[in-house]
Amino acid sequence: MAYDEVLAERIRDALGPDRVDAIEKKMFGGLSFMIDGNMAVAASGRGGLLARVDPNEATELLRRKSVETMTMGGREMHGWLHVGPDVIDDDAALTEWVHRSVAFARTLPRK
Template identity: 65%
Template sequence: MAYDEELAERIREIVYPRPDLDERRMFGGLAFLIGGNMAVAASGKGGLLVRVAPADGDALLDGSTIAPMVMGGRELHGWLRVAPEAVDDDAALREWVERGVEFARTLPRK
């Protein structure tokens, strides 16, 4: 499944313009990187992938629309999968995108 282009455009409206922003196709989706670090992505499986502080990840899980990101059968701490229905609302999308951007800004530039 290809990523949701409409969702990618909604993310662009939130993150642009930033001088340290880059877009790359990753994980079957379209990732938005801040200083070379992935902040958020329009996932190829639908919804978002969001990078968060590993210590904060478990508290954000809700058991239905927010789940840990799993890759290769392994749960990745500090990465969340946000279901499409959790970001239908522009305010909710903005909150998730900004959460990912703020965390990516704390990381060393690549």
């Protein structure tokens, strides 16, 4: 499944001023947005959003509706969450996830 082009455009809008710094890359069937060389957020190839978050906050965030740990190749990717499409239908919710992911990516060493 290819990523959702409409969602990708909504992510661009949600990035706001950070859009200038974001580099887009097609990866894993999705479209990722890189900040300072680190993947921050992506329009998932299986629908919904991939959000990179502080691993210390992940347990709490997993309590939210339609949020699960991202799994790739049968492995759970700690600090990466798949946010279901129903959650991000709302622009405010999408913006919250995008900003959370960008803020965390900015704490990582530049690549």
